[in-house]
Amino acid sequence: MSTGLASQISDAVKTAMRAHDSLRLGTLRLLQAAIKQKAVDERVEPDDAAILAIIEKQVKQRRESIAAFESAGRTDSANQERAEMDILKEFLPQGASPEEIAAAIEAAFAQAASQGQQGGAAMGAIMAQLKKALAGRADMAAVSAQVRTKLNG
The missing domain is CATH 1.10.1510.10 (Uncharacterised protein YqeY/AIM41, N-terminal domain)
Structure with a gap:
């Protein structure tokens, strides 16, 4: 180590x-x-x-x-x-603010839309991008719930 x-x-x-x-x-x-x-x-x-x-x-x-x-x-x-x-x-990076999380979600949705991905099929691509952007800074289960809510309208 x-x-x-x-x-x-x-x-x-x-x-x-x-x-x-x-x-x-x-x-x-x-x-x-x-x-x-x-x-x-x-x-x-x-x-x-x-x-x-x-x-x-x-x-x-x-x-x-x-x-x-x-x-x-x-x-x-x-x-x-x-x-x-x-x-x-204590060993994780500083947590992302709700505003940062919301902005990252919007950016991920925009990128998925630009690639022609919509609905449930876009979930994997969106979460992959968010995992990179928010690694260690956000509870990914909560982020996933927000993405699902947004996908379901």
Whole structure:
């Protein structure tokens, strides 16, 4: 793990160890394990973009766990997942504002229309463009819901 983001995570692990912050340390070690697993699986050193994708996936998992824990009435577990999600979000780029997201959606729709794509068939092309434009800066599930609403009129 020699990329900039990987070294930031490594430094954060060391800081958490020195501070005896077990929640932060555990969360960051799980993240490092996921990065290492990707490196082993693909036999390549993950770059910052790949690490961002891993972090996004882990944030999404925490978000889903929070919903499941809250529906089961387990607020203590939901609060722990929320704390872990906050730690992971520290390594993501600054979130996109609602205006930036709306502008990116409009641009993606314009590009799809210029290529003759309409309706449901355009969904994949639009989401591919938005994923590039908003990578790590927006909840893609929420963006997808906005795109679907706009496609359905």
